[in-house]
Amino acid sequence: MRIRRPLIVRSAVGLVCVALLGLVGYGMVGGSGENQQDVLASLVSRTLSTPATQVHVGAVDGVLSSDATVRDVSITDKDGVWLTLDKARLVWRRSALLLGRLEIDRLEIGTLEIRRKPLPSDQPVAESDQPILPDLPVKVQVKAFDLRALTLGQSILGEALSVAATGNTELGSPAEGLVFNLDAIRKDFPGRFKAALAYVPQGNALTLNVTLDEPAHGLMSKLGHLPGEPPVTFAVGGQGTLDSFRGALKLQAGPTIDATGTITLDRNGAGRVLATRLTSHLGPLLPAIAAPVFAGETKLDSTTRIGDDGSVALNGLTLTSRLARLDAKGLLGADKMMDFAASIRALPSNGDVTETDHGSIRSLVFDSHVNGPIKAPTASVKLALSGAHLPDGDVETLDASVTALPRAEASDPATRIILDANLRASGIAARDASSGGRDRQHRIARAPRRYGPRRPRQDRASRDRYLHGSGDLYR
Template identity: 30%
Template sequence: MRKLAVLIMVFFATVATAQEGDKGFLTRTIQNALSGAGRTVSIDGFAGALSSRARFDTMTISDDQGVWLTLEGVELDWNRSALLRGRLEVQALTAKRLTVPRLPVAQPTGLPDPEAKPFTFPTIPDLPVVIDIADFSVDEINLGAPVLGEPAQLTVKANALINDEMAKVDVQARRTDGKLGEFDIKANLERGQNVLDLLVNLKEESRGIVARTLKIPDEPSVDLTVAGQGPLSNFKTDINLSTDGEPRIEGQVVVAEQGDSTNPDRRIRADLSGDVTALILSKYREFFGPDVALTVDSLVQADGGVDISDFTLKAQSADLKGKVTLNSDKWPSLIDITG
């Protein structure tokens, strides 16, 4: 969804520098600017190039197998003069309908990079303008079964502010096809101190997308909350997962930086516990039982090596503790487990 919003904004930013006149030429210029390898963009019904309200009727994106995305009824209400002050101010960026029957065909990327890539938090690039989108919404989103495993219809509303001091985003998505599905994300990053405040809420009825994707037995209802706060160099996240109204897993995960700030190691500590019997296959339930506790203290090194210096797993039929070390190729160089 973020990539789609960026694509639309690139479209209108191109429009902002265009001249009113030959609409066929202008449309072709924009289409060529947005198209690329394995991606053909087609736009119909474009109007309002030099006004504060621009729109187009339809945009389609195709690959070698045909159209995989159709966007209809897009309107932009924005302050064009704000670009002269280095600001992209959008009062409303709305679309009536987005249809994605399938995912695009993956393009070949060549040989994989043999160098190990350790975990890092996503970073926000320095942008040439301040982005302030007061209202972004899509009234109707239709996703085909190949996208999420079943056809789904939903609506999305969002707002965002990105400048040199902060990055804020608030996204709300709701299923509208008769099934309960609520997805909320709120994030506020203070860029100077790299302090993030994150809240993710997800709620679905039984036989929903998340339960099926995670292959949870019997596909129960799911209620998940992920709340994190603190500097990215020592970020703490609280996790609470319930199914069918019963608590299943709760605990905290902490990711901290160590060593060279330009290419740091990542220390990951986890303390999770709960009744996981509803989350695993029936043949394993007697082994784990209704009270499982897991603690892990590990170091993910910048070169890709992993040092799990301490872990414990307590379950109905197991009481394990030990340590494990993997080299940069993920081959074990030490396994010391007792219990």
């Protein structure tokens, strides 16, 4: 089963845009020929319909050449209606087309409700060769945008959400510049997101400002699984040119998570170099095995080259704390071939042992590598841990490795992925909080049946435990 078209965001945005562009196109030809509802239904259906999806347009009111409204649009699948739009109004100037502009004085969206995720199609859906939106040889200017309510059902993000937004934009060729402003406010819970982007060709001037402000138990803290769901504030902004940009970033998520730093973008030969320097406290965001060694202050330095040919080279990314270091580098070529590697090493703090506030580790080595076509890369991970005494338990030695090799596009649910996994461990003792912190021996029960047929074996002399699994994974 393969899902291509009925994607939630694409459907919602495409629904509104195609319907309104249908109004524009119909207004440009003077409103003759097919009736208005048939034209819009045809445009929306061509873009969004699948064998499992039906699109309905209720009515079209007003003068298409200046002020028109489309009403009661819905999308259904075999379980019923999953998306509705009560109305969308377009106020525009047809005469501006003579000056090479699609000039919209006001774009009003009523209530756009996405109740749930659409059902997948029962049969493969072929990609359409037609673009979602036509290429218009004009500059698009929306002077005022007003979304009364975007409502998402609980099943989409894990909680119900209602957002209102206003803004404006100017889109055209790069030579004509770019303006984008958005101000979104939650209606059902405190929270605000603002974005402002402006690019002026004269002088290559670029200005960026993005802010987010949410109280405790907000959407970002839940989506990010932040401990305790703290309040979150985020800001990134700067100004300059595309060849010399200077910006700053600041993140605060409760008392234990924060980051501040700078972002620069500079022209260098046939490309640009993006550099990031951050000082942060990110330990609570990391997995339990890595959080102790990255506790406290960490520093991040990264340099990325963005080639004019579309290639992206991570020349170096380093995240260091008092007790550990992470290094990453790699390349995504213009040919969409990738080769990235990352490693983590614990840094000794007392002789050859890394001592944390809540335990110690004699050695921690983590290596990962991803390479191959971007749509079907081979991935491998290796972990070696020894002498670990942590709040959750002890591990004398642990060596693990996993390799995944997709036989086709990894994003395709029908793709066969070949997995090979190995695990060797000894001296594992889980700390049982219910028994006053006493150690409890923990054994590997069996190999995952999904990945391989072999059962773990035990070396009676060393009491080591081994696990090997290999096989195919079908999603």
